[in-house]
Amino acid sequence: xxxxxxxxxxxxxxxxxxxxxxxxxxxxxxxxxxxxxxxxxxxxxxxxxxxxxxxxxxxxxxxxxxxxxxxxxxxxxxxxxxxxxxxxxxxxxxxxxxxxxxxxxxxxxxxxxxx
Amino acid sequence: xxxxxxxxxxxxxxxxxxxxxxxxxxxxxxxxxxxxxxxxxxxxxxxxxxxxxxxxxxxxxxxxxxxxxxxxxxxxxxxxxxxxxxxxxxxxxxxxxxxxxxxxxxxxxxx
Numbered sequence: 374x375x376x377x378x379x380x381x382x383x384x385x386x387x388x389x390x391x392x393x394x395x396x397x398x399x400x401x402x403x404x405x406x407x408x409x410x411x412x413x414x415x416x417x418x419x420x421x422x423x424x425x426x427x428x429x430x431x432x433x434x435x436x437x438x439x440x441x442x443x444x445x446x447x448x449x450x451x452x453x454x455x456x457x458x459x460x461x462x463x464x465x466x467x468x469x470x471x472x473x474x475x476x477x478x479x480x481x482x483x484x485x486x487x488x
Numbered sequence: 489x490x491x492x493x494x495x496x497x498x499x500x501x502x503x504x505x506x507x508x509x510x511x512x513x514x515x516x517x518x519x520x521x522x523x524x525x526x527x528x529x530x531x532x533x534x535x536x537x538x539x540x541x542x543x544x545x546x547x548x549x550x551x552x553x554x555x556x557x558x559x560x561x562x563x564x565x566x567x568x569x570x571x572x573x574x575x576x577x578x579x580x581x582x583x584x585x586x587x588x589x590x591x592x593x594x595x596x597x598x599x
Binding site: 377 | 519520522524530531533534537539577581587588589590591592
C-alpha cells in the first residue's frame, strides 16, 4: 500500500459532463502529481503541486484544472468531457518538490469511462 | 524534442534467466534516472534511482546502469521469477519538477 488514496476508483459519465477526481497524498508528502494513462499511450504528466502551489505543468488540456488544498489533498477537475478522455488517472505524491531524493508514490488510479 | 524510448514489444524470458530492459533518451541530459514497476490496473511502484555520476546501482536481484555517453540506461533482473512479470518504466529526470516516463516494456517470465 503506497499510502496514496484516490477516489472514486471507477467513474462512468457521459460526454459533455464534468467530474472531479480526488487524491489524498501519503502522510507528510507535500507534493502531488497528476498523470493520465490511456490504453494506447504511456503515462502522461498533467500537473504538479507543492504545498498548495502549482509547480509544473505538462500537457494538460484547458478543459482540465487542478488544485491542492491547505490539508494537502488535491482534486483534478475534468470538464466538457470527450470520449478520448477515457483513461486511468493517477495521482502520486512525494515528500519534496525535488525528485532527486524523493521518488513518487502512486495511488491505484481512477478509471474514467466517458460514454 | 525530448524523447524516451523503451522496447514497445514485450520481453518474454524463461524463469531463472536474466532479463535486460533498455531505456534510451534523446535531446536532453538527465542528472538522474528512476525505474518503476507497474502491474495491470495499478499505479507504478518506485524501484531504483541512479545518478549521472553512478555507473551502476544494485538492489537485491535488480541492477541498473546509466551511460550518459550512450544516453542509455539498462535495467537487469537476475534469476527472474514469474512474479517479476510486469511493465517496467524508466524516467530520466532533468527538470526536477517533472517526472516524464517512457512508454514502458512489458516483461513476461514463464516457468
